[in-house]
Amino acid sequence: MSHKNAIVLPWLFIGDKKCARDRQWLRSLNIRYVVNTTPPRTEGGVTNFFEKDSDLEYLRVPLRDLQSEALAPRLPPAMAFLERARIREDGAVLVHCNEGKSRSCAVICAYLIQTHGLQLEQALRAVRRxxxxxxxxxxxxxxxxxxxxxSTVGDEAAAAAAAAA
Structure with a gap:
């Protein structure tokens, strides 16, 4: 199974439940971390398919794709997990939801805004590529x-650049 164009950053991938269940694909990309942005399986979410494998680490960010769902309370653990994986440099990350459209995209956009200083439009463009x-x-x-x-990431970078000039 091919999941083309899933690369947001060299170490960060977006996908759906089919990607999350394709062990060969995960291995081929050295994906060692998986962020599942669906509720627990008992509440209709996607299974952590390889949770018992010692070479994969999972984080569930239980989001429902509803207009009433609040992102902010769910973001800190996801941001920390993604940053830890990035710093370790020992494997890539897949962020997925059921269809790979809304929840996974929202979490990755939040990450790009908070840690890379991208504006929402830029973050969306990166994810949609x-x-x-x-x-x-x-x-x-x-x-x-x-x-x-x-977000103050961009402001801090601009202030640092201005101070260095």
Whole structure:
């Protein structure tokens, strides 16, 4: 099975449940970390297919693709998990949801806004290059817009550049 264009960053991939269940694909990309952005299986979420494998580490970020779902309370563990995986440099990360459209896209956009200083439009473009059908639901978009406006990463970088000049 081929999951083309799933690369957001060299170490960060976006996908759906089919990607998450394709062990050969995960291995071929050295994916060692998986962020499952669905509720627990008992509540209709996607299974952590290889949770018992010692070479994969999972984080479940239990989001429902609903207009009433709040992203902010769920983001800190996801951001920490992604940063830890990035710093370790010992494997790539797959962020997935059921269809690879809304929840996984929202979490990756939040990460790009918070840690890379991208504006929401830039973050969405980066994710959609990897997965053209990706698009957070309207409520997630509104929350990401607020996150973008409150992000100080870009401001800090601009201030540091101005101070160095």
């Amino acid at each position: 990897a997965r053209p059908q990706a698009m957070p639901n309207d409520a997630f978009l509104a929350q990401l817009t607020k996150l973008d406006k409150h």
